[in-house]
Amino acid sequence: MARPVTRGPRPSLTIPGSVSGVDRRSILRGALGAGALLAASGSLAACSSDSTPATSGGGGGGKPGNVKFGINEAKGSGPAYDRLAAIAAAYTQKTGAQVAVNAVDHNTFQESITTYLQGSPDDVFTWFAGYRMAQFADAGQISDLSDIWPIDGMSDAFKKAATAEDGKQYFVPVSYYPWAVFYRKSVFEKNGWTEPKSQDDFMALLKDMQGKKITPFAFAAKDAWAPMGTFDILNMRLNGYDFHMELTKGKKKWDSPEVKRVFETWKTLLPYHQENSLGRTWQEAATSMAKGECGMYLLGSFVVDGVPKDAADDLDFFTFPALDASIGADALDAPIDGFCVAEGGADQEAGKAFAKWLGSAEAADAGNNASSVPFIAANSGASTAKYGPLQKKSVEVVQNAKSIAQFLDRDTNADLANTVITVALQNFIKKPDDIDGITASIQQQAASILG
Amino acid sequence: MATDTRRRQSRRVEKKRGWKDRLVIGSMIGVPTVLVVWLVWLPAAASVLLSFTRWNGFKFSAIEWVGTKNYVDIATIYPPFWPAIRHNLIWLAFLFVLPTILGMVLAVVLDRNMWGSRFYQTAFYLPVVLSLALVGFIWQLFYSTDQGLINEVFGSTVDWYGDSSVNLWAVLVATSWRHTGYIMLIYLAGLKGVDASLREAAAVDGANEVKTFFHVIFPVMRPINMIVLVIVVIESLRAFDLVWIINKGRNGLELISALVSQNVIGEATRYGFGSALAVIMMVISSVFIAIYLRIVFREERR
Numbered sequence: 001m002a003r004p005v006t007r008g009p010r011p012s013l014t015i016p017g018s019v020s021g022v023d024r025r026s027i028l029r030g031a032l033g034a035g036a037l038l039a040a041s042g043s044l045a046a047c048s049s050d051s052t053p054a055t056s057g058g059g060g061g062g063k064p065g066n067v068k069f070g071i072n073e074a075k076g077s078g079p080a081y082d083r084l085a086a087i088a089a090a091y092t093q094k095t096g097a098q099v100a101v102n103a104v105d106h107n108t109f110q111e112s113i114t115t116y117l118q119g120s121p122d123d124v125f126t127w128f129a130g131y132r133m134a135q136f137a138d139a140g141q142i143s144d145l146s147d148i149w150p151i152d153g154m155s156d157a158f159k160k161a162a163t164a165e166d167g168k169q170y171f172v173p174v175s176y177y178p179w180a181v182f183y184r185k186s187v188f189e190k191n192g193w194t195e196p197k198s199q200d201d202f203m204a205l206l207k208d209m210q211g212k213k214i215t216p217f218a219f220a221a222k223d224a225w226a227p228m229g230t231f232d233i234l235n236m237r238l239n240g241y242d243f244h245m246e247l248t249k250g251k252k253k254w255d256s257p258e259v260k261r262v263f264e265t266w267k268t269l270l271p272y273h274q275e276n277s278l279g280r281t282w283q284e285a286a287t288s289m290a291k292g293e294c295g296m297y298l299l300g301s302f303v304v305d306g307v308p309k310d311a312a313d314d315l316d317f318f319t320f321p322a323l324d325a326s327i328g329a330d331a332l333d334a335p336i337d338g339f340c341v342a343e344g345g346a347d348q349e350a351g352k353a354f355a356k357w358l359g360s361a362e363a364a365d366a367g368n369n370a371s372s373v374p375f376i377a378a379n380s381g382a383s384t385a386k387y388g389p390l391q392k393k394s395v396e397v398v399q400n401a402k403s404i405a406q407f408l409d410r411d412t413n414a415d416l417a418n419t420v421i422t423v424a425l426q427n428f429i430k431k432p433d434d435i436d437g438i439t440a441s442i443q444q445q446a447a448s449i450l451g
Numbered sequence: 452m453a454t455d456t457r458r459r460q461s462r463r464v465e466k467k468r469g470w471k472d473r474l475v476i477g478s479m480i481g482v483p484t485v486l487v488v489w490l491v492w493l494p495a496a497a498s499v500l501l502s503f504t505r506w507n508g509f510k511f512s513a514i515e516w517v518g519t520k521n522y523v524d525i526a527t528i529y530p531p532f533w534p535a536i537r538h539n540l541i542w543l544a545f546l547f548v549l550p551t552i553l554g555m556v557l558a559v560v561l562d563r564n565m566w567g568s569r570f571y572q573t574a575f576y577l578p579v580v581l582s583l584a585l586v587g588f589i590w591q592l593f594y595s596t597d598q599g600l601i602n603e604v605f606g607s608t609v610d611w612y613g614d615s616s617v618n619l620w621a622v623l624v625a626t627s628w629r630h631t632g633y634i635m636l637i638y639l640a641g642l643k644g645v646d647a648s649l650r651e652a653a654a655v656d657g658a659n660e661v662k663t664f665f666h667v668i669f670p671v672m673r674p675i676n677m678i679v680l681v682i683v684v685i686e687s688l689r690a691f692d693l694v695w696i697i698n699k700g701r702n703g704l705e706l707i708s709a710l711v712s713q714n715v716i717g718e719a720t721r722y723g724f725g726s727a728l729a730v731i732m733m734v735i736s737s738v739f740i741a742i743y744l745r746i747v748f749r750e751e752r753r
Contacts, residue, residue: 110717110718111716111717111718113718114508114509114718114720115508118508118509132718139507139509139510139513140509140510141509221613222612222613222698224698224699224701275610276596276608276610276613276614277613278610278613278614278615278698278702279594279595279596279610279611279612279613279614279618280596280597280610280613284595284596284597284598287597288597414718414719414720415507415714415719415720415721417719418713418717418718418719419713419714419719419721422701423530423531423701426701426702427530430615430702441528441530444528445524445528445529448520448524448528449721
C-alpha cells in the first residue's frame with residue numbers, strides 16, 4: 001500500500017510543555033551553574049513578603065541600626081511564625097530600629113540555605129545549633145558572635161552548643177525541645193502501668209503491653225529523620241554522650257563494635273515497635289498513640305502538634321531508661337533553635353545588636369506572650385507563666401540532663417546524614433539481620449565523604 | 452539547466468536583502484543561540500566538569516579535583532544507585548505496556564462516537580490536568596496503611612508506600628492513572644485525523660474492524676506512534692515528582708533524578724557527586740535521543 005496522503009494532525013501541537021519547554025531537568029542542570037545559584041539566592045532574598053522598608057543610617061549614637069531578619073516560618077503558618085514576628089516587633093518597640101522580616105516556608109528555607117547565604121542574605125536568620133551551624137562557621141558564612149557572649153541567663157550547656165570547632169560562638173539560642181518517650185496518662189492508669197525507672201521495669205512494661213494487645217511503641221520511618229531519634233537514644237544509653245559526639249564528628253567508626261551493639265539492641269526492640277513503619281508519617285504514628293493502639297511514642301515534644309486537643313492534654317513523658325548502669329540515663333537529644341548573623345549581611349553591627357537582644361529573656365517573653373503555644377525558652381530568666389505541665393517538665397528534664405545532644409542529623413556532616421545514614425537506617429528497618437553489611441556500607445561512604 | 456537558473460535566481464533574492472533583514476535574521480539566530488549556550492550547554496558542561504570534583508558549593512576555591520572517584524563510588528559503594536537504574540528501566544517498560552495500550556484502547560473505543568463519549572473523554576483526561584504533587588496526595592488517600600481506602604475496603608494491611616517490594620508498583624499505577632489519559636488524548640487526536648475514505652475502502656474490501664485497525668489505521672498513525680514513544684521515554688526518564696513527594700525517592704522508590712536531588716538540593720551539598728549522577732542521567736537520555744533522531748532523520752530522507 002502506498003503511503004496515504006492524509007496524515008494525522010501536526011503532532012507537535014500535542015507535545016506538552018513538560019516535553020518541549022523548560023522542565024525540571026534543565027532547572028536541575030541549571031542549578032549546577034553559577035547563574036542559577038545567584039538567581040536562587042536572589043529569589044529567596046527577594047521574597048520578603050512583609051518587609052517594612054528599612055531606612056538607612058541608624059548605627060551611630062548608641063541607637064541600634066535597622067536589620068533584615070530572615071525567618072524559617074511562612075507568614076500565617078501558626079504559632080512559630082507568630083512568636084518570631086512578635087519578637088521582631090518588640091525589638092522595634094524597644095529600640096526604635098526597624099526589623100524587616102523575610103518570612104520563608106520552613107522546608108524551603110532549609111533547602112535553600114547554602115545559596116541563600118552566598119547571595120545577599122538577611123543580617124540575622126533563624127538556624128539550628130550543632131554541626132549544621134558549625135559547618136557555616138567553618139565556611140566563613142556566619143559571623144563570629146563571641147563578643148556578645150556570655151549572654152545573661154544562658155547556661156554553659158547552651159554556650160557549648162553555640163560554639164564552633166574554632167572555640168568561638170556563632171549562634172544565639174532561643175528555644176529547644178527534648179526527645180522523650182510520650183504516653184497517654186489515661187491509658188497508663190487504666191492498665192496499671194507506671195513510668196519505667198530501670199531496664200527491667202522497661203522490658204516488663206513492653207511485655208505487658210504486648211500481652212494486652214497494645215503495640216508498645218508507635219513508630220514511623222517514612223520521614224528519614226524520624227528513626228534517627230531511636231538510634232540516638234540507644235547510642236547514648238549504650239555508649240554515652242561522648243561516643244555520640246565522636247561518632248558524629250567522624251572520630252569513631254560506623255562499623256565499630258559499639259555501633260553494631262546499638263543496632264543489635266535496636267533489633268531486639270523492633271518487635272515491640274509498630275510494623276510497616278517505612279510508609280508511616282510521624283503524624284500517623286502519633287495518631288495511633290492518641291487512639292490507644294500504641295502505648296508510647298519516642299519523639300520530640302512537637303508530638304503534641306500531631307494529636308487531637310483532648311489527647312494532647314492527656315500526654316505525659318519520661319526519659320528513656322538506662323540500658324547500661326555504667327553509662328546511666330543522663331544524656332538526651334534536645335535540639336536547640338536560634339539565630340545566626342550572616343557574614344554576607346549588609347549591616348554587621350546592627351545584626352549583632354539584634355542577635356544579642358534575641359538571646360535575652362525579654363525577647364523570649366515577647367514571643368511567648370504573643371502565641372497560643374509557647375516554646376521552651378533557652379534563657380533561664382524567661383517567664384514560665386505560660387508553660388503547660390509538659391513544658392514545665394521538659395525544662396526540668398533538660399536541666400537535670402548532664403549532656404544534651406542536638407540530633408543525629410544536626411550533629412553530623414550534612415552530606416553524610418542526609419544521603420547515607422538516612423538510607424542506612426531505613427535499610428536496617430527493612431533488613432534487621434544485615435547489621436554487618438549496613439554498618440560497613442555507612443563506614444565506606446563516610447570515609448569517602450569525610451576523607 | 453533548470454536547476455542552474457533557479458540557483459541564480461535565489462542568489463539574486465539574497466542580494467536584495469537589506470541590512471535590516473540581515474539584522475533581524477542575525478538576531479533571530481543569535482539570541483536563541485546565546486540563550487541555549489548559556490542556559491543549556493554551559494551548565495551541562497559545568498556539570499560534567501564538576502562531576503570529577505568534590506565541592507560543597509561554598510567557595511569556588513574549595514573545588515577539589517578527585518578524578519573519577521565520584522563515578523567509582525557511585526558504582527561500588529553507593530547502595531541506592533543500582534536500584535535506581537533498575538527502577539528507571541522498570542518505569543520505562545511499565546509505561547510502555549500498561550498506559551500506552553490502555554490509552555490506545557480507550558481512544559479507539561471513544562472514537563466511535565458512542566453515547567456519553569465526551570463525558571468519558573473528560574473523565575479520563577482529568578488526571579492529566581492535575582499536578583503530580585496532587586496525584587500523589589490523592590493516591591495517598593487510597594494507599595495509606597492505617598487510614599487508606601484500599602486497606603479499609605479489603606481489610607488488608609499492606610503498607611503500599613512503605614513496603615519496598617510493592618511501593619514501586621503502587622506508584623506506577625498512580626502514574627499510569629495520569630499517563631493513560633494523556634496517551635488516550637494523543638491517539639484520539641490521531642484517529643480523528645485519519646481519512647474516513649481509508650476506512651470505507653477497507654470496509655469495501657471486506658476487512659473486519661480488527662483487521663482494519665491493525666493493517667490500515669495503525670500504520671497510518673505512524674507519526675503519532677513516534678510521538679507517544681518519545682513521550683513515554685521522556686516521562687520515564689524524568690520521573691521524579693511522585694516519588695519525591697512520597698518519600699524523597701528512598702526505600703524502594705530510588706530513581707536517578709531523585710538521587711541527584713538528594714545530593715544537590717537541600718542541606719546535603721555533594722555537588723561533585725550529584726553532578727556525576729546527573730551526567731549518568733544525561734548519558735542515558737542521550738542514548739534515547741540519538742535513537743529518536745536517527746529514526747526521524749531516516750524518515751525525512753525517505
